[in-house]
Amino acid sequence: MLSKKMENALNEQVNREFFSAYLYLSMVAYFESLGLPGFAQWMRVQTQEEMFHAMKIYDHINSRNGRVLLKAIDAPETKWTSPKAAFDAAYEHEKFITGSINDLVTAARKENDHATDAFLQWYVTEQVEEEQNASTIANQLKLIGDSSNSLLMIDRELGARVFTMPAAPSGA
Numbered sequence: 785m786l787s788k789k790m791e792n793a794l795n796e797q798v799n800r801e802f803f804s805a806y807l808y809l810s811m812v813a814y815f816e817s818l819g820l821p822g823f824a825q826w827m828r829v830q831t832q833e834e835m836f837h838a839m840k841i842y843d844h845i846n847s848r849n850g851r852v853l854l855k856a857i858d859a860p861e862t863k864w865t866s867p868k869a870a871f872d873a874a875y876e877h878e879k880f881i882t883g884s885i886n887d888l889v890t891a892a893r894k895e896n897d898h899a900t901d902a903f904l905q906w907y908v909t910e911q912v913e914e915e916q917n918a919s920t921i922a923n924q925l926k927l928i929g930d931s932s933n934s935l936l937m938i939d940r941e942l943g944a945r946v947f948t949m950p951a952a953p954s955g956a
Contacts (some may be wrong), residue, residue, distance in 0.1 A: 786850040787895050793843050794900070798886055799855050801838035805831045807860040807877060811870050814863065820935075822943030825869055826921075830874075832947040837907070844903050867935065868925035875918035884912040910912055910950075 785795070789939040815823035845852050864870040885907045892901040921942070928934035 786845065786900070787897065790891060790895050790897050790900055791827070791845060791848075791850040792877040793891050794841055794850070795853050795855075796843050796851065798838050798845070799857065799889060800881060801834050801841065802854075803857050804858070804877065804881060805834035806857050808834060810862050811864075811874065814870060815867070817865070820867065820939045822939035822941065823870075826945045827944035829945045829947045836950065837910070838907075844900070848899065866925075868922060871918055871922040871925055872937060875922050877914065878911065878914045878918050882915060885911055898922065926935040 808827045811827040812824045812831065813829060814823075842852050850877075859890060861873065862874060889901060890902050891907065892904060921938070924938060925935075928938070
């Protein structure tokens with residue numbers, strides 16, 4: 785059973801994950817408005833991943849006899865000065881989420897909630913990948929500068945991304 789403190793903290797994370805999905809969906813709209821369907825596709829997949837992350841925590845709360853309480857989701861940004869600025873924002877957001885996950889791990893350990901600690905380790909690993917993906921694309925966009933040809937090449941590459949349901953951790 786979850787403590788009230790852990791339940792509240794996990795509910796806050798559900799909200800953050802849904803906000804992440806909302807933010808990335810806003811980036812989809814931004815990239816579509818620029819005529820960059822590959823960038824938009826990449827962010828659509830990111831949106832799906834964030835929804836999966838939120839629902840995974842939602843299910844954990846329920847499986848531990850907690851109560852999911854959904855709150856309002858803040859409006860995300862809607863404009864960026866460039867594709868690079870959007871990916872810089874995505875990278876900064878992922879660093880924020882990493883900090884939030886780390887705080888949850890610390891809280892679970894303080895509560896001696898070993899089940900939630902073990903559950904959150906998947907997110908710890910996932911956040912390394914999330915930060916790396918966003919920073920890699922932001923760095924590529926920095927390298928190409930104002931090259932339209934290079935931007936279109938990256939757009940084509942990003943358009944190949946598809947959502948793949950993450951595998952369950954071993955032993956789950």
